[in-house]
Amino acid sequence: MYNKLKAEHDSILAEKAEKDSKPIKVTLPDGKQVDAESWKTTPYQIACGISQGLADNTVVAKVNKVVWDLDRPLEEDCTLELLKFEDEEAQAVYWHSSAHIMGEAMERVYGGCLCYGPPIENGFYYDMYLEEGGVSSNDFSSLEALCKKIIKEKQAFERLEIKKETLLEMFKYNKFKCRILNEKVNTPTTTVYRCGPLIDLCRGPHVRHTGKIKTLKIHKNSSTYWEGKADMETLQRIYGISFPDPKMLKEWEKFQEEAKNRDHRKIGRDQELYFFHELSPGSCFFLPKGAYIYNTLIDFIRSEYRKRGFQEVVTPNIYNSRLWVTSGHWQHYSDNMFSFEVEKELFALKPMNCPGHCLMFDHRPRSWRELPLRIADFGVLHRNELSGALTGLTRVRRFQQDDAHIFCAMEQIEDEIKGCLDFLRTVYSIFGFSFKLNLSTRPEKFLGDIEVWNQAEKQLENSLNEFGEKWELNPGDGAFYGPKIDIQIKDAIGRYHQCATIQLDFQLPIRFNLTFVSPDGDDKKRPVIIHRAILGSVERMIAILTENYGGKWPFWLSPRQVMVVPVGPTCDEYAQKVKYSSNSTMLNSWWTSIWIQAVH
Template identity: 70%
Template sequence: MWDKLMAEYKAEIAAKEPSPIKITLPDGKQFDAEAWRTTPIQIAEKISRGLADTTVIAKVNGEVWDLDRPFEKDSTLHLLKFDDDEAKQVFWHSSAHVLGEAMERYCGGHLCYGPPIQEGFYYDMWHDNCTISPDDFPKLDQIVKCAVKDKQPFERLEMTKEDLLEMFKYNEFKVRIIKEKIHTPKTTVYRCGPLIDLCRGPHVRHTGKIKALQITKSSSSYWEGKADAESLQRIYGISFPDPKQLKEWQKFQEEAAKRDHRKLGRDQELFFFNPLSPGCAFWYPKGAHIYNTLMNFMRKEYRKRGFTEVITPNMFNSKLWETSGHWQHYSEDMFRFEVEKEQFGLKPMNCPGHCLMYSHQPHTYNELPLRYADFGVLHRNEMSGALTGLTRVRRFQQDDAHIFCRRDQIGDEIRVGGFPYS
């Protein structure tokens, strides 16, 4: 099916009448090109072979664009290297496809989502009787290395919803995505080697660009993060275009592990966690001393900047959350309960409470700005699998503050924080 549709797509592109267009670089330099024929990689090669080799992805008219995808009209062109944040995301997204290929070949399960994340990528997979553990990583790594060595090209194809449902009918998770998430007549899929995946793209030119990839860890997850949905396996990885960068990253991870706050908290008897209250820290005396010292420092800094401290309730009737919009969009992440046949929720943030405080009595324009600081306890119903030390918890306090001011005072309030305003 892929070969047939790809042949039709190539014939469609070849039938398009090429027309002269201009490609403009960030420095204003222009290149003559042909619509539906000239590609970003060809422009990069005209500039220098080295640039073409180190470019990860193109940006055409502000949109990230495959290097081998033809221009369609007069365009601006940025050639992005790995040190660009958007290029990193593309590089790690492509790496996720390589990992997905390895997982599919190793286990034969159903791939779900495989996105780039802040540092690296992961792929979720469902399988009824195959569990991937760190003992399996070397075997997965061998499959990854073969895929990289083969320099499998990333091929882009636009398909109709009907064709997508036919192509992915073996994978109920992809079918759900197609039926529930895709609302356009056509969407894109990408192929690298034997893997064909539903994907917006774009991607690197071929798998050979991923010269260093390490599988880092595995965990469990749920389909679309819902605890009552299917349990999935999640495999994480990191990758770079140069093996030296991977070695530097590994060294950094070793040093970071020595300074992991979870390890330090345990070794220095600062805090601990208990499964009877997951995601809620217990502070030892030494930890409480540090905690309170930091709190007092922050209170002092707030006072310097004209903030007054307030204390607001921990729970509110759902009517407040409905007014603020949290109930419609965030209620699944709140701790909710019923009191006297009415729904309540523990506050996950202070904003609505501060608005109630402001509206409780009238204010004149001379009283503004009013600056509220609040160190109240917040609760968020984070998934148990997402809880991580003190960085992802269910109970916490934050240096939360809100400013109520006139429109003509907004600039001054923003500039106090050192931010430009115009």
């Protein structure tokens, strides 16, 4: 079937090249224009016209800001970028193509049904359904050997656009691909890619051929559920990584070894900081030393709150589901909430604080004189994460955040954002983190008045410019309810983590009908909410700090800062006096609290 469809596709393309081809202009990043022909000229040919070295090192093209196969003909006047592996989008394509190579090897070795095989932050994986048996790490060497053979064959990646009903017939042997077609594909046609014997549903694009993958390593396997749903089929997942240079793989392996030595789960056990138990999955037990770190972080943030005009509040853990219906979370997030019935009414543990803070704002009339109102909350949150997704302190079910919501007038946004940015710089500089900032603006599908969006985005931009740190624009990546500033911190071994949040929200005040009285007496004035966190999840921040410091805690965070060592029994009494004196003296200073252990 595929060969017939491919012949038809090639015939149509040849006809277009003969009848519809016309001269086009291709604009390069430096502004230079290249003459080309529609339906004939490919990005690869243009790259070769510049230099063969550039063509060889280009992973994928970007045509009119959309990633594009190097051998796919251009169709009209366009802009063209040639992306190398160093570009994040090129890495995603490179690893996606590598996943197809591994998928081909998996089909040949196991004979199961392939499911999803996407690129991820560092590499790629492929899921496969097996009727019997499973995957073992003992299989990795044979799988890698087969991948190397596939790479050596330089199998071309071929793209075909095919009707949905034809694809359902083509993939009738694989119920998972049919599910994807029936549930995810809402267009009359979609694309498949072929390399060697593997034909897979895929949007692409891909590298030109499998030989572009210079080194590939399979390094991990696990089991998962179809689309992460515990009541669906169990799948086998295999992870891999690949690079265009073997030296890069060696560097990656060294990095993995360093990360393994810094793993917060190992350090947490070794230093008796925290542990998990099967009787409460996803909820951490913090031992005395770990609790010291936990409470010290919270006390640190509290001390900053006092300086910055935040008022700490305590709110309920359990709410009637009507609250979540009003906020919109019930419609979109209820699967991730722990819910239960009480006296024939449905309740849920809170997964976030913002709806409760809206009730707090709304419990009495508000005046413009009270704004900005900065409410902070360390309340316990619960989210019903799948057991297979739980990963130490980085993915948990029970956690706390340094969660705050600023209720302000539209004209106050700029000053409040400046305050938030200064807050995060203060905290991250104490931790020793550098960070990068992105301004994510109005998405295509947004709610609210466009003028309100424009005004808010301008204030965010002004705040970032005055802040003085480098930032980048991420157009169209804001939430549907407001623009945001994304912050990523960089740890000691170069990994980036998303922790802080600065998010504008125009919709929650509307959902809860929040109002305040303006200076001119208008009692229907709508506030803006700024969702703001610096640590984010305290649990996750402790994991990041544990790995960042490699367990070598800075003095102010260290759970064992001083040890009193009596040299003999005659010194015991004096040692105890020193211990109690030190604890009493340092009791009220979060930055110098001391853990003292007397030993004999």
